[in-house]
Amino acid sequence: MQYFSTNHTSPPASFKAAVLSGQPLDGGLYFPEIIPPISNDFLETIETKENDEIAFEVMRPFVAGDIPDDILRSICSETVDFPFPLVQVSPDIETLELFHGPTLAFKDVGARFMSRCLKYFTPNSSEKTVVITATSGDTGGAVANGFFGVDGVEVVILYPKGRVSRVQELQLTTLGGNVTALALEGSFDDCQALAKQALVDDDLKQRVRVTSANSINIARWLPQQIYYFFGCKLLQGDEPPVISVPSGNFGNICSGLLAWARGLPVKRFIAACNANDVIPKYLQTGEFKSQAAIHTISNAMDVGDPSNFARILELLGPDPSGISKIISAVSISDAETEAVMRDVFERYSYVMDPHGAVAYKALADHHQQNAGESGIFLETAHPVKFDAVKAVLGNYDVIPDTIQALYDKPDFGSTIDANYGSLKEVLLSRA
Numbered sequence: 001m002q003y004f005s006t007n008h009t010s011p012p013a014s015f016k017a018a019v020l021s022g023q024p025l026d027g028g029l030y031f032p033e034i035i036p037p038i039s040n041d042f043l044e045t046i047e048t049k050e051n052d053e054i055a056f057e058v059m060r061p062f063v064a065g066d067i068p069d070d071i072l073r074s075i076c077s078e079t080v081d082f083p084f085p086l087v088q089v090s091p092d093i094e095t096l097e098l099f100h101g102p103t104l105a106f107k108d109v110g111a112r113f114m115s116r117c118l119k120y121f122t123p124n125s126s127e128k129t130v131v132i133t134a135t136s137g138d139t140g141g142a143v144a145n146g147f148f149g150v151d152g153v154e155v156v157i158l159y160p161k162g163r164v165s166r167v168q169e170l171q172l173t174t175l176g177g178n179v180t181a182l183a184l185e186g187s188f189d190d191c192q193a194l195a196k197q198a199l200v201d202d203d204l205k206q207r208v209r210v211t212s213a214n215s216i217n218i219a220r221w222l223p224q225q226i227y228y229f230f231g232c233k234l235l236q237g238d239e240p241p242v243i244s245v246p247s248g249n250f251g252n253i254c255s256g257l258l259a260w261a262r263g264l265p266v267k268r269f270i271a272a273c274n275a276n277d278v279i280p281k282y283l284q285t286g287e288f289k290s291q292a293a294i295h296t297i298s299n300a301m302d303v304g305d306p307s308n309f310a311r312i313l314e315l316l317g318p319d320p321s322g323i324s325k326i327i328s329a330v331s332i333s334d335a336e337t338e339a340v341m342r343d344v345f346e347r348y349s350y351v352m353d354p355h356g357a358v359a360y361k362a363l364a365d366h367h368q369q370n371a372g373e374s375g376i377f378l379e380t381a382h383p384v385k386f387d388a389v390k391a392v393l394g395n396y397d398v399i400p401d402t403i404q405a406l407y408d409k410p411d412f413g414s415t416i417d418a419n420y421g422s423l424k425e426v427l428l429s430r431a
């Protein structure tokens with residue numbers, strides 16, 4: 001498979017080249033030249049297939065030519081070696097829980113797939129690859145965990161100081177080794193802008209092999225399709241579901257759209273946003289205006305300039321009315337999020353994290369206007385990761401042992417100012 005740049009200036013790249021460079025030098029995002037259809041036969045027999053088999057079939061066309069089948073099989077089994085249950089929350093709403101991986105967020109899927117691809121592509125550890133990652137909270141932990149101890153790979157993580165939860169920060173700063181965690185004085189968008197600057201810095205790229213592990217990178221982005229197929233396998237009934245996706249940078253929902261474009265039956269996607277409503281506004285007005293990120297209790301979605309927007313345009317075309325045929329986008333406030341977390345806990349004893357709660361609320365509102373539709377929302381992280389859950393639900397207090405243990409580990413984190421020169425120095429020193 002070849003990948004072109006959404007800015008159409010840089011030349012196309014193979015899967016391997018696109019993964020190793022992260023982003024084309026023209027500043028676009030890599031996008032597959034062909035949307036490989038999923039066969040009806042595959043969909044009709046999906047209930048009989050194991051998760052690792054589904055993952056293999058879903059990913060195979062995208063890595064064709066660069067990863068042999070036997071290697072891809074083992075990458076896929078390691079990527080999805082934890083449960084992905086579909087859980088009934090309220091009478092007409094189910095949730096696909098994506099948080100049973102090692103760092104308790106859906107980003108484990110992409111990070112595990114990508115780290116294993118990089119390991120396969122860079123067996124020669126004398127030339128180091130530096131993986132730079134901006135995180136609004138969960139990406140960093142998943143990437144750090146996926147790459148920790150991998151020979152020949154150095155990970156540099158940028159996160160907005162004071163704007164990630166305590167558990168998220170500990171997951172970044174307590175590893176050490178080949179993982180450098182940098183708290184940046186600024187927002188997630190500042191982190192992402194600096195990371196992007198590094199990826200298009202020709203001088204840096206001459207001296208160091210540097211790539212990204214954000215959903216910019218196709219090895220992070222593409223495997224997120226896999227669990228949409230798991231959802232399809234687990235759903236009862238013949239009606240295609242409405243799927244509500246808590247969205248920030250729009251990588252997750254964009255993978256779902258790709259799965260749908262390949263033939264996965266989905267009635268509609270709901271892009272559930274918090275106060276950061278660039279895309280809901282775009283669908284209303286036809287104008288894409290990035291804005292400064294607003295700090296909310298669903299902090300991993302505090303993104304004011306969602307980078308996967310370019311891929312949505314590539315998939316669905318530039319016309320907002322065409323996009324609206326398959327996606328609705330809504331903005332849910334913190335007050336609404338807290339109210340629905342409380343309500344669902346009291347009525348159904350289900351504990352939602354703030355991100356899942358945004359998606360639940362968006363789906364429940366959609367059902368109000370579209371009676372009889374069935375829907376699922378994605379629970380993207382375990383509630384223990386967010387301080388807001390305890391603040392809102394009070395008596396909820398279940399801390400998994402793996403999280404408890406983080407509090408006793410040494411802290412290797414440091415801080416950095418929002419200045420590209422400082423970052424470049426760190427990147428050069430890690431190579």
Ligand SMILES: *Cc1c(COP(=O)(O)O)cnc(C)c1O
Nearest residue numbers: 138248249250251252300380381
């Ligand atoms: C990253 C993240 C999101 C947003 O996903 P995008 O792909 O950036 O839209 C939602 N929920 C949680 C818990 C996250 O960590």
